Amino acid sequence: MAAAGILPAPVQAVHTKKNWTPIIAAAQESKLDQCEFDPVKHLSFNEMPKVHTMTELGLPEDTGISPVAVSEPFPLFTEETIMRMRQEILSPEVLQNCQYSSSLAQCQLRGFANKYAPFVYDVWKNPKTLEIISKIAGIDLIPEMDLEIGHVNISVKDEREQEEERKARSELAGYEADEGIAGCPWEDDKPIVDWHYDSYPFVCVTMLSDCTNMIGGETALRTGTGEIMKVRGPQMGCAVVLQGRYIEHQALRALGAAERISMVTSFRPRSPTIRDDTVLTTVRCISDLSELYNQFSMYRLEILEERIRLQLKELREAHSAGRKVGTTKLKSFFEEQERFLAHMNKEMVENEEGLEDEEMADENQLPSKAAAAKSKKRPRRM
Secondary structure, eight states, X not given: OTTBOOOXXXXXXXXXXXXXXOSSOHHHHTTSOOOOOOXXXXXXXXXXXXXXXXXXXXXXXXXXXXXXEEEOOEEOBOHHHHHHHHHHHTSHHHHHHSEEEOSSOSOEEOSOHHHHOHHHHHHHHOHHHHHHHHHHHTSOEEESOGGGTTEEEEEEOOHHHHHHHHHHHHHHHHHHHHHXXXXXXXXXXXXXXXXXXXXXXXXXXXXXXXXXXXXXXXXEEEOTTSOEEEEOOOOTTEEEEEOTTSSOEEEOXXXXXXXXXXXXXXXXXXXXXXXXXOOOTTTGGGSOXXXXXXXHHHHHHHHHHHHHHHHHHHHHHHHHTTOOOOHHHHHHHHHHHHHHHHHHHHHOOSOGGGSOHHHHHHHTSOHHHHHHHHHTOOOOOO
16 A cells, blocks of 8 residues: 555655656546536445455454445546546646655655646545445544645656566466466565555545556455465545454565556544554655654544543533542543554654664554564663
8 A cells, every 4th residue: 555664674765857758648637527526427436345344364452443444446436537637746836846765665756736736636635535434444434634634655667667568467377287376476576665554544546547457456465363364456436445454464466557657545533532653654754754743643633632622611511510529530531542642752753763673663663573583572772
């Protein structure tokens, strides 16, 4: 999945210039109607897709914030919607100002939706879209923050790479014929991103390219028993919903796709009372830190503000009714908010270069695993 992966070492993302050509010509996209997003016209969602639960993956049901682990690919957008999205994300303004390259991916587009892509922004802010994503996820969700609306991963292969893949496809066909089984060692040996947990609770991955001839490209999930489960990659206009913060996974490479452009939008719980395990590990190196920290702080402080309002209301009502203060419960609330603030403080790293590699890895784990990992660390040398 996008914006995810345990980094082998702290890296700095850099803005890059466009040095590739999309397969679908911009001229074709420029003929599109410039109307605003209309869920009736632009959404193609018809029925609930099959979903796999945490228990199906051999994980405790309360591992994450929802019993739903991942969905099968499902139709979400019409072809016109996809073309409108492409028109905005491949615009000169976005490619010039919002393109990053890092050890995670050679071309990523971030932080563009609220500045240069009003259609994309409205797609993911629309109540109908959120209703669909929430229904599939099994919990009421909203976009993580504006910076994470429409994160785009782009991969375009040149003629040499396409020729290598054609040979690989030929070898794959021979392998299947000889062995009598379906499989592709090539794709498993070279994952796009290594095993990892996402930074955010839920993601919705939408395919913006024609993957008709693509072989592979699945998402591999590690189950609670250590076995591997694969979820097939989506076709153009289709999407997959994944609770990636709590499930270890990796994206497998694909054969036969000259262009692969996917959009990843991250989500968090709407309710302020549900835990928020968001970390910034995998997005610091591909973000404007000032903007990232500002948006992260604002939404987290809004959560804290609402929690305090609810607690204050409860105290006032108890006092008016002549009830004593529930000291134990109140102290538990204070302690929870202390942990909430401590987590915020920890995520806002002033000097990314100062993080040790193992700290970067620990931070990307589930909270329980991170704590266990830190307890096993050797003492620092003074």
